[in-house]
Amino acid sequence: MPLIAFENLEVRYPATPVPALKGLSLRLERGIVGLLGPNGSGKSTLLKALLGLLTPSRGSGTVLGVPLGGAEAARLRARIGYMPEYDALIEDASAYEQVAFWGELSGLAPEAARDRAHEVLYFVGLDEARYRPVSGYSTGMRQRVKLAQALVHSPELIFLDEPTNGLDPDGRRRMLDLVLRVHAELGTGVILASHLLGDVERVADQLVILDQGQIKAAGSMAGLRKALARRVELRFLDPLDAAQEAALAELGAVLEARNGLYDLELTEADPTATFRWAEAQGLTLIQLTPRHDRLDEVLLRALHPQPAGA
């Protein structure tokens, strides 16, 4: 059973002519999924739809095997944890009180929720501070309270919206370690929405890139890199004449040519084709450097694809 699957999913807000999500089709397996996209790309709308807060206007989908927008949506939410991006904390309550409260709202009995609040706050490293009102907490502690409330009922799937927002490098590392622990030790599926690409790169094993309500790229991190990162730098022993430069288009799109160094996006994933092409052209290839794209380049190219030959 896939973690999340949807087909031709369209979500519309009332009185809005353009749908917020335009016919998305996707299947995500259990793991840590990075959800990337600029502001207004539809990430939050997708999360709302997955939480059952918005009913799809078209298409269908399942979360943990439960149909979206169905009568089971409320019960589905007991199996999902959600850590919002903003400070959704009850400022006049202690971490312990509010985590127990969220546990009760998820269906735990009052006494069990209180016991569970202790356990989960200890798990996220808030053991000693749990009786203090959260208004006096640091940003890192507040983020951990939010994570604790998302975990209090042992969900099968958690949505983490920008979990490292406002954290210093050490705090970010700790939070991401916790995310990895949640998946590795508890077996919880994770959807991590973030604009901090380094975070996603570090923890996610699947990636979805959204823009303007459409999926621009989706798949495993390794597969995405392989599919999108076909850029190579080529240098030949002798300068190319105009006809040979034009023939480079047979290999792929020439993105840049500078001082005899050609930056290409290959049509084929196999870079050895360039050797065969050089031999056919009677050229000696002296440099072939794969560009090991970082995730930000993958994201930028998915969002702003360059036309061939640009």
Added chain:
Amino acid sequence: MPIYAPTLPPAPDLSLGQPPALVLMRFDFARLWRQKIGRFFGFAFLFLLLWKVARIYIDFLLQTNQTFKPMQQWANAILTQGAAFQADLLNPASYLLWFLVALVGGGLVARDTLYRVRPLMYAHPVAPKDYLLAKLGFASALPFGILLPFALLPWAMSLVLAGAHGPVWVTAPLRLLPAMAISSLLMGSLAVGASSMAATPRAGIGWVLGLVLGAGTLASMIHGLTGLKAIDGLNPVMLAEAWPQLLVGVDKPLVAWVPALLGTAFHIGLWTWVAARRTRPSEAVI
């Protein structure tokens, strides 16, 4: 440096919990308990309650002790044993009660809006109707709970001291409790509706007071200009005072039956609808 637990055991059974509306109400009560406004209102309402009880005890003394016989005529004037006396058991606290409802109820929804916790509630197995029910229930239970001793304590005391011939009718609770329920629901719905329109608890208090006083002023102005007494049915303060009078059968209630029914239905319906609209999941910003 935080200390982390070696691992996290699975959560207990999720099917043993209480209904979400009850959990939300309990949390609001716990929140109110922590605040200090309860002390002021506690003293104020306790004083009023003691005054009510003292009047009945004085009446008992006057009736039973020959020394106080000369005062009997005066006592009869203040303790008529009629319908007005029964209805009056709930009335002196009216403005104070509205003020308490504004102070507490004004922040009920607005505080969740300010802290942005409502979307997080809806991300749990909480339906909008659970949320609305919890807020309405809490805002209505508060005045009901405060009025309850005003209806029951004098009645019990009267019954113990003078039996069926005491100043409080034996059947008074049967009339006063429904009146309290209607008045409390009116107060609660108005407070929740007003609070849902505010972005902060303070603004919520302002909204409640503004709506209560504004509707009252408007109704009084129209009444003054047109001479149409029925328009007083728009005044929530008068409505809350009128219901005990109507149900115990006072000769000249503040508002007649039909305007009271229409006005109460209008206020409860309107402000519940406003609160429902303003707390929909689609209004939640994730």
